[in-house]
Amino acid sequence: xxxxxxxxxxxxxxxxxxxxxxxxxxxxxxxxxxxxxxxxxxxxxxxxxxxxxxxxxxxxxxxxxxxxxxxxxxxxxxxxxxxxxxxxxxxxxxxxxxxxxxxxxxxxxxxxxxxxxxxxxxxxxxxxxxxxxxxxxxxxxxxxxxxxxxxxxxxxxxxxxxxxxxxxxxxxxxxxxxxxxxxxxxxxxxxxxxxxxxxxxxxxxxxxxxxxxxxxxxxxxxxxxxxxxxxxxxxxxxxxxxxxxxxxxxxxxxxxxxxxxxxx
Numbered sequence: 254x255x256x257x258x259x260x261x262x263x264x265x266x267x268x269x270x271x272x273x274x275x276x277x278x279x280x281x282x283x284x285x286x287x288x289x290x291x292x293x294x295x296x297x298x299x300x301x302x303x304x305x306x307x308x309x310x311x312x313x314x315x316x317x318x319x320x321x322x323x324x325x326x327x328x329x330x331x332x333x334x335x336x337x338x339x340x341x342x343x344x345x346x347x348x349x350x351x352x353x354x355x356x357x358x359x360x361x362x363x364x365x366x367x368x369x370x371x372x373x374x375x376x377x378x379x380x381x382x383x384x385x386x387x388x389x390x391x392x393x394x395x396x397x398x399x400x401x402x403x404x405x406x407x408x409x410x411x412x413x414x415x416x417x418x419x420x421x422x423x424x425x426x427x428x429x430x431x432x433x434x435x436x437x438x439x440x441x442x443x444x445x446x447x448x449x450x451x452x453x454x455x456x457x458x459x460x461x462x463x464x465x466x467x468x469x470x471x472x473x474x475x476x477x478x479x480x481x482x483x484x485x486x487x488x489x490x491x492x493x494x495x496x497x498x499x500x501x502x503x504x505x506x507x508x509x510x511x512x513x514x515x516x517x
Contacts (some may be wrong), residue, residue: 268327271334279337286343289336297329398440402447403430411452417457426450437473452483456496477504 279286304321410426433446477500484496 264327266329268334270328270337273334275334275337277339282341285340286337288340289333292336293329293333296332297325300328301325375459393409395440396436399434399438399443402440402444405433406430406447406450406454409451413454413458417454417476421454421457429453453496456480456483470508470511472506473507 275289279289301321304324305318406426410423414423429446429450434443434450438446480500481497484493484500
């Protein structure tokens with residue numbers, strides 16, 4: 254196939270005019286510019302393959318690669334210039350007619366989809382309502398148990414504070430409650446800690462004294478072991494050690510006193 258034909262009759266001038274004019278038209282249309290470049294690239298590739306591999310007619314000489322490349326480049330430039338001239342007006346017409354219709358349909362479809370999703374969310378919300386109500390009731394019940402346990406400790410400490418204030422101060426009480434009876438803890442744990450705290454307050458209130466009913470060393474020893482077991486369950490290590498020291502000192506004094514009373 255003869256590829257010298259594109260160079261006849263001033264095709265390079267026409268090509269230059271098309272590209273320059275097309276570049277001016279497409280200057281504010283980057284999307285059209287990109288489409289034109291893609292069309293030009295495909296035109297170059299396809300025309301080059303055609304010039305190289307298409308069968309020759311008659312006695313026409315076979316083109317070499319350079320002439321095929323130049324001819325393909327000229328055709329690609331023509332397609333580029335024409336597309337840059339034509340695509341912006343076509344894009345404007347499309348946006349003013351069918352494009353507006355398609356955009357409206359897309360907005361309607363999107364709005365319809367959002368309404369369906371909202372209806373599904375509402376139905377799911379309604380289905381989950383019993384579970385939410387149960388969870389809310391469980392949270393309220395758990396918090397009530399915590400509050401009741403703390404209130405019982407508050408009442409007991411308020412009664413005992415005048416007597417035990419020097420050994421178990423208000424600050425000690427507040428630290429114990431905030432550390433071991435927080436609202437984030439399970440209600441069972443708070444109730445268990447509340448019983449321990451009440452036992453601590455009672456021990457201070459009794460001044461670590463056994464009841465008057467203990468008449469023998471065996472009973473006194475049993476009282477000591479019982480108190481020691483209660484103290485071992487105290488979670489605060491510093492307070493636990495203090496109570497154990499007080500208990501042992503008092504047990505030693507009581508044992509000495511009882512032995513003195515029992516001696517003739």
